[in-house]
Amino acid sequence: MEIWNKYTSRIRQNILVSSEENKDLKYWRDDMFSNTIIYIIPLSIIALIPSLFWAFESKLPIMIWIDLLSVIAALFIGLKKGIKIKQRKLLFIGTVYFLSFSLIYFVGLNSTLYLLAACFLSTFIYTFKNQYTPALINFYISVFYISAYYLNLTPTQRIDFKSSELFAVFANLIFLSFLICSLVPKLFNGLDESFKNNIRHTKKIEKQNEVLKEITWIQSHVVRTPLSRIMAICNLLKENDNTEEEKTFLMENIIISSNELDDIIKEIVAKSENIHSVKK
Known part of the structure; x- marks a missing residue:
């Protein structure tokens, strides 16, 4: 337990830069990101062992390196000091998308769930100038994969699906990705307004307390x-x-x-x- 507390404390100190006294939306999104990294690191290490065995048995040495690099990237994002949180988030998003694309390319359509998860996590932890950026990334990956498939540039010997399945899977992936990018920002806009109202209300109460203290002092002394x-x-x-x-x-x-x-x-x-x- 002590090791876990030191580990979580180290990551939170590295990532969280928003003041806890002002727990606005930015703080909670950063906190969500820090918690994501806290749990992803041990889980990815646990998942690394069977992944390496699978890659070795499937004769895919490149997946061994991809899995190792992904875990190293997660460790770097969480434990390396002196990195701005924006850079940590972008590196995390890039790592997740790189791993997701690699899994789709070498494993098959069963791994499209990783792209959907990448879109979801990206939208939650990072504010893009274009809110549909994660969905567009999934769209471009889908187009690239479909094109590579019809040009026989994919490891087809590992894929057992029909063309209709290919289009159906990626169509649903793109649809859900754009749906996530549409709804999540609306959720955060609502939360942001709620946080702002809460902060305004807190400041009003603090101001009222200051006035009441002044009145109390006047009554008791002046x-x-x-x-x-x-x-x-x-x-x-x-x-x-x-x-x-x-x-x-x-x-x-x-x-x-x-x-x-x-x-x-x-x-x-x-x-x-x-x-x-x-x-x-």
Whole structure:
């Protein structure tokens, strides 16, 4: 468990650059990417052993190198320090697409699921200028593969499917890819608006708390000064040995303190109105 905690901590420190205090959409997408890398590395290492055996038995040494390079790339993306997160994401997307294309080319149509997964992951972790970029990549790969198939440039001895199956599989792949690229950005736009509203609401609450703290301080300190002065003067006025001059002086101070207290109350009322305006 300690090793796992150190491992996850290392990857999160390398990847996450958004402040956790401001958990906006960018932070959550980066966090999603870091979690993807955290689990992909051990899973890819586990899957590497049977993949190497399969490639060796199938006499496909190139797949051995492709699998090894993919695992090395995953380790590099997660554990290498000093790389910007944008570069990590692009390297990850490139690795996933390279592996997916290699599997389709050498294994067959059963591996088209990897292209769909690549499209899904790419759309989730990275914001493309053209939201349909992952779908277009799948489209170009499909066109390339179909062309290579009809030009006899694919290892056909490993493929047992009809032409109709070929078009059906890639047509569905392209359809689902464009569907993902259409829906996922809408989901993120909704989440982004929700995050922004949440941040705005949090800032309003923080501002209200600041005003309430100011009001509390005024009530406990500023109000107390003129009020204590008035109470003290009233006690002095209760005494019967005050001269007329002293009474006049004390009354003038009561008026001064009352005006001061009135100004303070007006300030409190104004700040209270600010709280109501912040709520709107």
